[in-house]
Amino acid sequence: xxxxxxxxxxxxxxxxxxxxxxxxxxxxxxxxxxxxxxxxxxxxxxxxxxxxxxxxxxxxxxxxxxxxxxxxxxxxxxxxxxxxxxxxxxxxxxxxxxxxxxxxxxxxxxxxxxxxxxxxxxxxxxxxxxxxxxxxxxxxxxxxxxxxxxxxxxxxxxxxxxxxxxxxxxxxxxxxxxxxxxxxxxxxxxxxxxxxxxxxxxxxxxxxxxxxxxxxxxxxxxxxxxxxxxxxxxxxxxxxxxxxxxxxxxxxxxxxxxxxxxxxxxxxxxxxxxxxxxxxxxxxxxxxxxxxxxxxxxxxxxxxxxxxxxxxxxxxxxxxxxxxxxxxxxxxxxxxxxxxxxxxxxxxxxxxxxxxx
Numbered sequence: 001x002x003x004x005x006x007x008x009x010x011x012x013x014x015x016x017x018x019x020x021x022x023x024x025x026x027x028x029x030x031x032x033x034x035x036x037x038x039x040x041x042x043x044x045x046x047x048x049x050x051x052x053x054x055x056x057x058x059x060x061x062x063x064x065x066x067x068x069x070x071x072x073x074x075x076x077x078x079x080x081x082x083x084x085x086x087x088x089x090x091x092x093x094x095x096x097x098x099x100x101x102x103x104x105x106x107x108x109x110x111x112x113x114x115x116x117x118x119x120x121x122x123x124x125x126x127x128x129x130x131x132x133x134x135x136x137x138x139x140x141x142x143x144x145x146x147x148x149x150x151x152x153x154x155x156x157x158x159x160x161x162x163x164x165x166x167x168x169x170x171x172x173x174x175x176x177x178x179x180x181x182x183x184x185x186x187x188x189x190x191x192x193x194x195x196x197x198x199x200x201x202x203x204x205x206x207x208x209x210x211x212x213x214x215x216x217x218x219x220x221x222x223x224x225x226x227x228x229x230x231x232x233x234x235x236x237x238x239x240x241x242x243x244x245x246x247x248x249x250x251x252x253x254x255x256x257x258x259x260x261x262x263x264x265x266x267x268x269x270x271x272x273x274x275x276x277x278x279x280x281x282x283x284x285x286x287x288x289x290x291x292x293x294x295x296x297x298x299x300x301x302x303x304x305x306x307x308x309x310x311x312x313x314x315x316x317x318x319x320x321x322x323x324x325x326x327x328x329x330x331x332x333x334x335x336x337x338x339x340x341x342x343x344x345x346x347x348x349x350x351x352x353x354x355x356x357x
Contacts, residue, residue: 036098042091046084053080203233205333208325211240212342214247239321242314243342246349249307253296257341260348263287265338267331273319274326279357286351288344297352311349318346 203211211230215223230236247257265284273282288294300307326334337343350356 036095038091038094038098042087045087049083049087050080203229203236205325205329208236209333209337209340211236212243212337213340214244214342235324236321239314239317239342242310242317243345245310246307246314246345247341249300249304249310250297250345253300255293255296255348257344257348260288260290260293260344262344262347263289264335267334270322270334270338271326274323278355283356285347286356288348288351293348294352297348301352311353315346315349315353315355318342 207226207229210223210226213223215227227240230240250256263284265287269282269284273285301311302308325337329337
């Protein structure tokens with residue numbers, strides 16, 4: 001048994017964690033109970049005073065006659081014991097002050113010890129496994145990088161390889177003047193006189209809604225196909241790009257549309273908004289109640305001009321695109337659209353900017 005005990009002795013320069021709480025270094029001992037110096041001084045002064053009073057009344061005859069009145073007796077007792085009481089009040093005050101100083105020193109030593117223990121734990125834990133929060137942040141960063149890579153590369157895939165349902169209801173009413181870009185103007189027609197947009201199948205309502213919701217993850221093939229089709233439609237491409245910009249900017253402040261649970265509005269309210277109505281009639285569209293998201297977005301709108309311009313551009317694009325979508329969409333389609341990430345961003349930014357007031 002003795003040999004085993006010796007084998008378990010730690011070598012110099014190493015530390016063994018026994019699981020017991022570590023003692024706080026430099027912790028002063030609690031004050032010892034007993035008679036302090038101040039109390040000793042108080043006893044001496046009280047004894048000297050009582051001795052002086054006894055000498056005055058006995059030796060010098062200051063006691064007076066036996067038939068003294070009660071008032072004189074009370075005043076005499078006060079004259080004798082009042083100084084004694086004052087002495088012990090001072091002694092008690094000194095004792096309280098000493099206790100407070102000791103407790104303050106102990107508290108300061110405890111704080112210093114906790115700080116040293118924390119710093120030592122931080123240094124010793126530098127090589128340990130990362131915490132759950134760090135792991136989660138790393139996962140989010142990896143997913144964001146993968147999503148950005150996918151969004152940057154999906155435009156290089158040929159849209160001709162994607163088969164679309166020609167019988168599907170188009171999401172947008174054709175409007176050659178809406179969303180035109182210089183590139184579209186340069187490629188307005190082929191050499192044989194056939195417009196480019198006539199060769200691209202119309203975007204269906206289903207693909208339109210999926211595109212505005214954006215792919216769930218890097219494995220969402222249907223979501224990326226719908227997004228490619230939406231970017232091939234020049235009326236919808238502007239809204240998709242504007243939505244991507246504001247979603248990216250808001251994610252920098254930790255605002256994610258998946259965390260929002262806005263109040264659902266009836267399809268007729270959305271149709272009123274598409275018809276141009278504003279104010280109380282469309283106020284239910286601002287159904288975002290998340291205070292932190294509203295506060296962060298409002299602060300970003302005030303402080304960041306780039307974010308403010310991107311937000312107003314997105315609101316204009318959503319207004320223009322939704323007006324064309326509403327004409328061909330059913331109530332169920334509008335209800336499904338209102339649950340997309342783009343629609344949630346519109347409700348959040350619309351409420352912050354007062355669009356629904």
